[in-house]
Amino acid sequence: MGHFNRRDLLVAAILAGTAGLLAPGSRTARAAGGGDDLTDLARLPMDKPDAPVIAIAGPSGPVRTVSREDLAGLEQTVLTTHMPWSPEVHHLEGPSLARFVSSFTQKDAADEISIEAIDGFIVTAPIAELVADGAVLVIRQDGDFLPVSAKGPAFVMFPFEERPEIADRSRFGRCIWQITRITIS
Amino acid sequence: MGRLVRHLTGIGGLTRLLIVFTCLFAGLAIAMSQRIQASQTQVIAISGYNMEFAYTRTQVEIIKLQAALLQSRLGDGGEDEARLQLAILAGRLTTVPSSVGGIVFPEAEKAKRDLSESLKATARFLADPLSEAEALAASERLSADARAFTGLGALANTRQAGLVERAQERLQHDIAMLNLLLVHLVFVGLVLVALVIAERARFARAAETDSLTGLGNRLHLKNPAYLPAASASTAVAVIDVDRFKQVNDRWGHATGDDLLRLIADVLRREASGCDLTLRLGGDEFLIVAFGPEARARLDAGCAGIERGFLLETRRHGFSGVGLSIGIAEGAWDGPQGIDALIGRADMAMYGEKNRRCVEASASGEMRADAVMPSYRAPAPARGRLLSLLRAIVSRSSAADAPRRSARSHGSSVAPGAMSPGATETDLTIA
Structure with missing residues (x-):
């Protein structure tokens, strides 16, 4: 873990967040039957x-x-x-x-x-x-x-x-x- | 704080123990009362939310959603109704409890998760209707959810009731404990009050007692308990030690104190027929007799005192000391009256003393080679408690006498001012 610096972690977090935002529309998320916000x-x-x-x-x-x-x-x-x-x-x-x-x-x-x-x-x-x-x-x-x-x-x-x-x-x-x-x- | 500790350590063993118990019981009572409050809050929290209703209502709404879905599949244009029912159920899901009073129902958590997934699947299906098979699967999921919530309703009913019952049992136990603690507190409090009253009485007695001789002091003359209730003929004798100062100067104050104790013992023994035997202060004592034959009893007492004093001072080697006694009599007419009587007896005593001092200096008493007196009072000063006890015993016997004489003879004596014909008699010691 020692070789990750703070910027790498930030980039990873932003990528993960973007993936999460995109997920509701994707077929894979639908097939798994989860991940969406029911209220929306x-x-x-x-x-x-x-x-x-x-x-x-x-x-x-x-x-x-x-x-x-x-x-x-x-x-x-x-x-x-x-x-x-x-x-x-x-x-x-x-x-x-x-x-x-x-x-x-x-x-x-x-x-x-x-x-x-x-x-x-x-x-x-x-x-x-x-x-x-x-x-x-x-x-x-x-x-x-x-x-x-x-x-x-x-x-x-x-x-x-x-x-x-x-x-x-x-x-x-x-x-x-x-x-x-x-x-x- | 340090002062408080000093005060506490100065308190008697029993009182200190009771104070410690009071603090202990009070502390426990406070803790118990806080526990009771917490239990009450928990009972309210557990019984406050009607879980069974929430679960049953969820089950009904699942079935309504299923019906709406079925209608939409039949092509009756029921999609809007199904969407509304879905939204209603989604809203309900945000309010369905899975814990009560901090106690989690894992079954409810699972059922909520499952229903949430089923609703998501239904929402996607409604947004983009696909095959008949997918609709069937969604409906089956919802059926399973409805069954789960039916079970939850029954479970919540029994479990919530059980939790409330246990909390109430604990509450009852704690209330009983608190009651017990309060009873203890009240009991200890009453004992403490009794001790305080007893202590006050003891201090009052000690204040009326001369600590050196154990005789009563001047305050007896102010205390109605020792005095006649009605007018009575009264005789007083003021007794003063001749050359007491010389005893102190020659052999020291401890020996002077011994002489005073010796005199007090003689007075106690010989003046038992009188009603009050007091030390007025210094080397001055007072004997009082009330009621019929007061004068005769006083005279008899004084004669006995003279004899006893002579005998005892010789026996214990107090040479050269003597007693001057002044007597006055009149009618008892309240404390002011007795003060006047004492004043007159005092005057008579000093007259006698002056006369005798002149004689004494001429005959040169108190020889230089006199051996140190050896009287040791059978008396006090071994401990505070012992001296206090002696004082109480001697006073209770002295206290009874005037009441007796006042009761039996008080009414037969005519009330009035000090008798003008009162005689003053001086007695001298050989």
């Missing part, structure tokens, strides 16, 4: 940030369908936390549930929210409870919008890192992902 392989047209993907029904007025870019236009809250399914800490970003609700309804005009996922999973909860727990409608993880294959277009998360006392089964159950419809009533 399962991308959908609806994963585009400007696609209107979340239907929002308020207590009155027509149903509006918004894109992640619309939601990004609201005041953003940043959560730096681990998640029930991941001990690693991530930077999550999106409107707080309080901000989200107030932008679609008059103050105190609604007290319950029903959040529905693409697969039909539904979370229904008093808005006051979610707001008190610091719920955030996350649209970005570590700076990137999320495809459906990575829990997008949006998911609900709580500040578990900052408030360990709320890390319990009932809050975990409210961490709904792949959100497609929100009804405020």
Whole structure:
């Protein structure tokens, strides 16, 4: 090993990286059945940030369908936390549930929210409870919008890192992902 | 720190042992309480995530993907539905747990890896549909994955329950231990409190005791425990040693102290009919009698003291010393009253002493060739504890007397100021 200098190692690393980047398109990688990133392989047209993907029904007025870019236009809250399914800490970003609700309804005009996922999973909860727990409608993880294959277009998360006392089964159950419809009533 | 250690080493054996136990139990209780907190956090972590639901739900979504794939193969244009189902499943896969509360489920890790590979194969197949055989292979892989997740659901159910049960058992054990430690702490604490109270009582007794002679000191006159509750006729005698200074000067203070102890022993023996026998300070002693025939009992005590003093000083070679006794009597009317009585007895005693000193200097006592006195008190100073014990014993016998006389005779004596007709008597020693 002694005769490799630092430059040789750098060149080797760059070559290896390039090979890795090229691999997904190659037949050999496909034949082996591995090496690709599933999140990318399962991308959908609806994963585009400007696609209107979340239907929002308020207590009155027509149903509006918004894109992640619309939601990004609201005041953003940043959560730096681990998640029930991941001990690693991530930077999550999106409107707080309080901000989200107030932008679609008059103050105190609604007290319950029903959040529905693409697969039909539904979370229904008093808005006051979610707001008190610091719920955030996350649209970005570590700076990137999320495809459906990575829990997008949006998911609900709580500040578990900052408030360990709320890390319990009932809050975990409210961490709904792949959100497609929100009804405020 | 060094001061603390010095204080600790100065504490008695039992107290020190109890303090050490207190620290030990407190330390263990803190450690136990931290363990309990950790166990509670673990129970919450283990039971917090519903793994069985996650696995079962994954299995349902695999089957839905299979159905969508089948539909797309039948040419019903179900590719979009299959792609959506694939994305849903890929998203779910990022949330499927393979460990709980830090405990890894290797079966779940393997199932997730397998499903990930199956999904990749399905994604490639959907992007570039090839043969019927490839579709069949993908479907078969997904079937195997669905079976694996069914198994995982059952496994998680029993394993998670077992983990929670074990953690709860540990928690219960630790809580029982903590309770036991707390009971011990409370017990040791109570014993320590009792010791502190006993120690305080001992110090209070020691403060009222003259350490040299073991007699009571002036503080007895302030302590209601030794005094009559109601008015009672009272007689006091102030006793002072003549030429005590000369004893000190000639034979040294140790011999002077021996003489004081000798007198204290005589007083204890001869004034047992009186109620208080105290050393006021220096070479001055006080005898008090309360209640009926107080004066008669005091006189009898003083007579006995004179006799005993003469006998003992001769026996032990104290030549040339004598006692001056001044007596006063009146009605007991509180501590101020007794102070006035003592003052009058003091005056009477000094009058007598002056008269006798003139006589003594004329007759030239305390001869130069006198042999050194040899009295050794049967008394104290062997150790702190022993002297303290002697002091306690002598005081408890002295303390009972006034209470007795006050109780039996106090009410029969009319209350009022110091009797104006009190007599002052001087007794002299031959």
